[in-house]
Amino acid sequence: MSDFPTDNPRPHERSEWRRALLARRRDWWASAEARLAADRLGEQLSGLLRQLEPLSLGLYWPLEGEFNAVAWARAHKLGEQMQLALPFARKATDQGPAQMEFRRWDGAEPALKDECGIPSCSGPTLVPEVLLVPCLGYTREAFRMGYGGGYFDRWIEAHPGVTTLGLAWSCCEAPFEVLPHDQALTIVLTEREIIAP
Template sequence: MSQTSTVPHERAALRTHLQAVRVQWLACTPGQAAAAALAQRLRELLEQLEPQCLGLYWPLDGEFNAVIDLLAHALPQPPTLALPYAYKASRRMDYRRWDGSPPALKDECDIASCAGALVQPDVVLVPCVGFTREGYRLGYGGGYFDRWLAAHPGVTSVGLAWSCAEASFAVEPHDQALTLVLTEHEIISP
């Protein structure tokens, strides 16, 4: 599954392939048990990191639902929560304070968000369609998280991924390495 070129259509093909693998994997026994294991690892990690403001994401189909898990199992010292809001025209993203209620608003990319005040998280959870051992992620191709991370270099970024999403792909100049990648099996610290 190695990709040696940075041609956009090859990344798109890899993204499509990994999404199909994810659907099949989540329907199997290992995939069905993975959410509980990843949730436990995430809670333990966040207890160590002790974020003041935690940037979450509203999950798309097949992504780990950290939002539901964290709201159901409160951390000992609950952080301020934030959801990203993406602006299509300027291709940028901000985080907005979130009260935990079901989002009644969608951002310009049609993803659930909120209307709270702008905040800057010190820890952000980032969904991964794919990831490498070096901490790079393959997302959905918009570059929103990469641009946000480039503008906020001191933030701890935690990629949340299923183990079946490990891949090999060429790193492009805009790609930002994550601080950690967390799967249901391990913490990868590049």
């Protein structure tokens, strides 16, 4: 993968990996392959959820280039089968680090945004049985790279009983260095495979 860093960057150079992964995803997202990949990833996810049969599912509001879990959940009417939840993130303050919680979501268009400017909802707090986690990058050991805020890592560490499903595109597998605070996901799904280390 010639556009990725080649010298195993030090922890403080993770920004180089993020830039490379964002560029790779942006180029791939404009391709014809990307249009088919979302359907394939959705099929993988549907099959896995049929096996898990969760009563509640944590979603995320998609950024450009991410699998649109919200549209997928709406198309499959998951709100009629299980309780859905969206994250609400709070930025770090003098009183503590950045935090994230999940709130019950009725599927309606969000009327508010969290402190990071991402659409969310005002329902009561809920700890979902299964959580969908967006992955900018991922490893074969089911570690993810996000955008650097640490929200998902902190939440997953605090809720070890939750099944976490990372959703990624196969073009963004990358051998980045895993750091002590990184939390392994239960499973990573791409449009091509299911990775369950």
